[in-house]
Amino acid sequence: MEFDYKILAKYIIGEITFEEQTSLVEWSQMSEENNLLLKKIVEARILKKFVLNNSKEKTEQALLTLHNKIERKSIWSILRPYLGYVALFFLLIFSSVLGSIYYSASHEYISIVVKPGEKIKKIVLEDSSVVWLNSESVLRIPTSFSPKKRVVKLEGEAFFDITKQKGIPFRVETEHVDVKVLGTSFNLNTEAADNAFEAVLVSGKIVLQDKHEKDILRMSPSEKVIYSPSKNEYSIETVDTNVSTAWHLNQMTFENSTLREIVNKLSMLYDVNINIESKELADRRYRCVINRDETLIEVLDILKYLAPITYRIEGNEVFISK
Numbered sequence: 001m002e003f004d005y006k007i008l009a010k011y012i013i014g015e016i017t018f019e020e021q022t023s024l025v026e027w028s029q030m031s032e033e034n035n036l037l038l039k040k041i042v043e044a045r046i047l048k049k050f051v052l053n054n055s056k057e058k059t060e061q062a063l064l065t066l067h068n069k070i071e072r073k074s075i076w077s078i079l080r081p082y083l084g085y086v087a088l089f090f091l092l093i094f095s096s097v098l099g100s101i102y103y104s105a106s107h108e109y110i111s112i113v114v115k116p117g118e119k120i121k122k123i124v125l126e127d128s129s130v131v132w133l134n135s136e137s138v139l140r141i142p143t144s145f146s147p148k149k150r151v152v153k154l155e156g157e158a159f160f161d162i163t164k165q166k167g168i169p170f171r172v173e174t175e176h177v178d179v180k181v182l183g184t185s186f187n188l189n190t191e192a193a194d195n196a197f198e199a200v201l202v203s204g205k206i207v208l209q210d211k212h213e214k215d216i217l218r219m220s221p222s223e224k225v226i227y228s229p230s231k232n233e234y235s236i237e238t239v240d241t242n243v244s245t246a247w248h249l250n251q252m253t254f255e256n257s258t259l260r261e262i263v264n265k266l267s268m269l270y271d272v273n274i275n276i277e278s279k280e281l282a283d284r285r286y287r288c289v290i291n292r293d294e295t296l297i298e299v300l301d302i303l304k305y306l307a308p309i310t311y312r313i314e315g316n317e318v319f320i321s322k
Helices: 006-012 018-028 032-046 056-067 076-097 259-270 296-306
Strands: 109-114 121-124 130-133 137-142 150-155 157-161 170-173 178-181 185-189 197-203 206-209 215-219 223-228 233-238 251-258 273-276 285-291 310-314 317-321
Touching (some): 018 109, 109 121, 130 137, 215 223, 251 259, 259 296, 259 317, 285 296, 296 317
Parallel strands (some): 150 170
Antiparallel strands (some): 109 137, 130 157, 157 185, 178 206, 197 223, 206 215, 223 233, 310 317
């Protein structure tokens, strides 16, 4: 599928949507050329030296320089109709800041959104770190990391595998708790049960900090920390990280879960109503791993193998019995 270069023009004039921002990030990761072009456009949009070039002619000349870096017919014919708006955009910014505010590319963030029901997104960051973003989550990443620090912002759940860079710390900012990363892999969920914050450390080291960057807790591998903002309380437990982070491998892992808990998740995954015909059966506990790519029948056959149950499917209804 070809990239819609109109998105670049819309980004310059500030009319880009969340979906287009996601498309823009994915496009920039397809090649080094795309990545460099995006950085140049970001600089053109927010650096003070470019804000001063507030005439249409100067803006056109600057964009022409960028155009020479890519194929002749790729975006120029699309960007040209927007040049007047681009020049106006720079002029308005110049008028509002009055030359007193300085910006850098690291202040510009793009939001990557995974909507309910959408598949997990794997995101490779500029520093080669990898993030898996779960459904109903938002990751805000800078178009370019600062030379002194790497900062991303998370709403929802994500698994991080961070590349260590000496002297350039990595930081994840959330609503209540921030995470200082020292080259590691870990899972964060900012919207766990009862709006709690959860962190699970798989390997390496992370430090939980308050919004003033004051250390709260240094975590060790296999630890899970739960923070309740409403109660301002922390709890720590040791967990099987394979279970706690299985979702980013497109798996659902159940550890000593009741059949009721399992079918509630299966109902949402397959959009069906699952009925358990006895409380005794609903309270039965299971330990299993289910791949999200498996069909409902394949999953029910797994449960049938693990315990003496039978099932029948009638349209959108599933009935489980002994």
